[in-house]
Amino acid sequence: MTSVRPETRPLLSLVPKGNRHGSRSHLTCFFRCGNACDKPEPNPTDHAHIQDEIAKAVGRRSILRGGAVGAGALVVGGVIADGGLAAAATGAPTRPGRPGRPGGATLATAEFSPVAPNRRDAFTTASGFDHDVVIRWGDPVVKGAPDFDVRRQSVEAAEKQFGYNCDYVGLLPLRRDEALLVVNHEYTDENLMFPAGAYSDDEVKRIAMTNHGMSVVRVRRGRTAGSWRRAGLGRAVENRRIHIRTTFELTGPAAGDVRLRTSADPTGRQVLGTLNNCAGGTTPWGTVLSGEENFNQYFDAGAGLNPAYAAEYQRYGISGSGRGWSSVDPRFDLSKEPHEPHRFGWIVEVDPYDPGSTPRKHTMLGRFKHEGANVSLARDGRAVAYMGDDERGDYLYKFVSADRFDPKPTARARRHNLTLLSKGTLYVARLTGDGAEDGEYDGTGTWIPLCSDSQSFVAGMSVADVLLFTRLAADKVAPTKMDRPEDVEANPVNGKVYAALTNNSRRGSASMPVDEANPLQASQVRASLGAPLTSASGNRNGYVLEMTPAGGDHAATEFGWSLFLVCGDPASPETWFGGFDRSKVSPISCPDNVAFDSEGNLWISTDGNVLGSNDGVFRVPVEGPSRGHVQQFCTVPKGAEACGPLITDGDRALWVAVQHPGEIDGSTFEEPGSTWPHTDAFPRPSVVVAYPAR
Numbered sequence: 001m002t003s004v005r006p007e008t009r010p011l012l013s014l015v016p017k018g019n020r021h022g023s024r025s026h027l028t029c030f031f032r033c034g035n036a037c038d039k040p041e042p043n044p045t046d047h048a049h050i051q052d053e054i055a056k057a058v059g060r061r062s063i064l065r066g067g068a069v070g071a072g073a074l075v076v077g078g079v080i081a082d083g084g085l086a087a088a089a090t091g092a093p094t095r096p097g098r099p100g101r102p103g104g105a106t107l108a109t110a111e112f113s114p115v116a117p118n119r120r121d122a123f124t125t126a127s128g129f130d131h132d133v134v135i136r137w138g139d140p141v142v143k144g145a146p147d148f149d150v151r152r153q154s155v156e157a158a159e160k161q162f163g164y165n166c167d168y169v170g171l172l173p174l175r176r177d178e179a180l181l182v183v184n185h186e187y188t189d190e191n192l193m194f195p196a197g198a199y200s201d202d203e204v205k206r207i208a209m210t211n212h213g214m215s216v217v218r219v220r221r222g223r224t225a226g227s228w229r230r231a232g233l234g235r236a237v238e239n240r241r242i243h244i245r246t247t248f249e250l251t252g253p254a255a256g257d258v259r260l261r262t263s264a265d266p267t268g269r270q271v272l273g274t275l276n277n278c279a280g281g282t283t284p285w286g287t288v289l290s291g292e293e294n295f296n297q298y299f300d301a302g303a304g305l306n307p308a309y310a311a312e313y314q315r316y317g318i319s320g321s322g323r324g325w326s327s328v329d330p331r332f333d334l335s336k337e338p339h340e341p342h343r344f345g346w347i348v349e350v351d352p353y354d355p356g357s358t359p360r361k362h363t364m365l366g367r368f369k370h371e372g373a374n375v376s377l378a379r380d381g382r383a384v385a386y387m388g389d390d391e392r393g394d395y396l397y398k399f400v401s402a403d404r405f406d407p408k409p410t411a412r413a414r415r416h417n418l419t420l421l422s423k424g425t426l427y428v429a430r431l432t433g434d435g436a437e438d439g440e441y442d443g444t445g446t447w448i449p450l451c452s453d454s455q456s457f458v459a460g461m462s463v464a465d466v467l468l469f470t471r472l473a474a475d476k477v478a479p480t481k482m483d484r485p486e487d488v489e490a491n492p493v494n495g496k497v498y499a500a501l502t503n504n505s506r507r508g509s510a511s512m513p514v515d516e517a518n519p520l521q522a523s524q525v526r527a528s529l530g531a532p533l534t535s536a537s538g539n540r541n542g543y544v545l546e547m548t549p550a551g552g553d554h555a556a557t558e559f560g561w562s563l564f565l566v567c568g569d570p571a572s573p574e575t576w577f578g579g580f581d582r583s584k585v586s587p588i589s590c591p592d593n594v595a596f597d598s599e600g601n602l603w604i605s606t607d608g609n610v611l612g613s614n615d616g617v618f619r620v621p622v623e624g625p626s627r628g629h630v631q632q633f634c635t636v637p638k639g640a641e642a643c644g645p646l647i648t649d650g651d652r653a654l655w656v657a658v659q660h661p662g663e664i665d666g667s668t669f670e671e672p673g674s675t676w677p678h679t680d681a682f683p684r685p686s687v688v689v690a691y692p693a694r
Contacts, residue, residue, distance in 0.1 A: 117613030226652030226691025279372030291370030388485030493600025578628020
């Protein structure tokens with residue numbers, strides 16, 4: 001390997017020092033999203049923000065009264081049921097296992113003392129629970145993979161090993177004691193991955209590129225209920241590494257459009273690789289969806305940007321300030337391949353059961369900075385995918401399929417179900433406050449159609465225009481600007497939909513002014529508590545939005561909404577915890593991803609906690625006298641983000657992807673801010689499973 005001087009470590013000279021937004025370091029802001037929060041809000045429209053609607057909605061809940069979906073009705077989540085593994089009805093090629101719920105306390109019902117805020121370099125669970133590291137960055141995934149050696153990394157090895165910075169976690173059933181673990185690899189931090197001087201710049205770029213993507217790994221149950229471990233590679237025939245050179249098929253109405261064609265792909269129907277994969281979802285038909293998020297940051301300007309796409313590039317944050325990848329792969333040079341970024345920003349679908357299948361990018365679900373996609377079923381059986389565009393001032397979306405899900409466990413039914421995301425209608429959300437004045441933040445909403453697979457509903461734009469440049473299409477129909485809408489999922493018990501709105505550090509600026517009814521500042525409702533009217537803090541702690549589809553039907557175009565949580569320090573008067581006593585909840589900041597257990601409790605992972613603690617995962621009941629009772633179940637190590645989460649095994653197991661441990665300013669490979677999981681002298685992003693201790 002060609003050596004370079006330590007001071008020329010790639011990209012490090014571009015990273016400033018000091019924390020940026022919340023607890024995030026400059027390293028995280030730079031490597032994960034290209035310092036998006038430092039740049040102007042890419043949405044230049046004057047549509048209302050969610051805060052503006054909240055200002056109108058300081059009043060009694062006016063949720064549409066059609067009735068929530070009953071327990072288990074037509075809402076299919078990614079939860080593996082106990083024993084039987086809940087796969088037979090999905091059309092997945094699996095066999096049922098042992099029936100029945102395991103006895104004893106579960107994560108859904110157990111009483112526990114919440115984990116106190118802390119800065120430990122450890123994965124810390126509530127008392128009475130244990131955890132295991134299931135798989136780490138660099139661990140072998142496919143047969144023939146070498147053991148990981150941080151000083152002997154190569155492209156060939158990375159194609160067979162678990163990638164960097166795990167995010168989404170899905171678990172799909174196989175047999176009685178086995179399942180397929182599917183994980184995204186969102187981004188790389190070359191500063192922490194490579195010893196200084198050990199690799200050339202080109203080697204670093206090629207290896208980092210390969211560490212993006214996804215992994216499929218067979219796992220086996222451990223001896224303790226809720227515990228899991230990796231299965232042996234010799235019989236793990238489904239194991240797979242999807243990386244930057246994996247071929248993807250574009251599907252849906254925009255596939256083949258001239259703006260998707262490149263010199264390497266004149267058909268506009270095949271793409272190499274997937275980038276910045278964040279959250280995702282498991283479909284009722286046994287596949288995994290993955291969202292391509294901050295894809296804009298990987299493209300270099302080269303000789304200059306094509307002026308024909310100036311508006312489109314600007315709206316998607318494509319500036320040409322990339323990672324230098326064009327020096328090893330010319331498709332990342334915008335002056336040579338101006339269409340290449342149009343081939344990213346999609347929802348990806350992977351069939352974990354068929355390692356020889358071609359993953360797909362679904363143009364029908366629109367192109368934007370997808371956090372993820374989660375599928376529920378409408379009353380008539382159509383597939384409904386909820387999605388968030390993770391950017392300050394961008395929108396909530398949903399897709400409703402044209403055809404219905406076929407629940408039969410046959411190969412023919414599964415082939416049909418694999419086409420469901422190629423035809424249907426794409427919508428964007430507009431929220432309206434109810435105007436009452438009794439202290440609750442709520443109102444009604446409408447899903448505005450953007451296009452179907454055969455017809456555009458946006459003036460002056462074709463179907464392909466809408467799908468390729470969904471942000472620009474949505475701008476024309478005046479949806480509601482949101483504060484970084486991330487994970488959006490339907491609760492399988494009460495049928496309501498929950499969206500994590502992580503934060504917006506610009507709240508209070510001239511373009512996003514604070515008014516008297518802003519829930520994060522003093523308002524008419526909160527004024528009696530003596531809170532002063534200020535604009536200094538912005539929305540730094542985030543919200544959780546609760547939506548109720550009209551008639552309990554996910555295909556409905558009307559819904560009611562309310563803020564379930566206004567996050568932050570419970571001692572601050574602006575916070576709101578579903579009506580629960582603020583003095584009895586755990587502090588929570590920056591909700592990112594959500595999940596549900598079999599009781600319908602909401603589980604929230606956080607990203608960027610500004611309240612003086614590491615990030616973690618929280619359990620929150622959404623119904624009954626404990627509605628809004630936020631309790632912290634675990635914290636992740638220093639510098640890390642809690643990703644996933646996922647509840648499986650009849651509520652015995654909580655899966656968490658621990659992303660970017662040690663990503664603290666000043667940290668390098670030689671001087672790490674963390675060594676978690678403490679198997680090496682440097683940090684390794686890893687997937688953890690927590691479960692009740694014996």
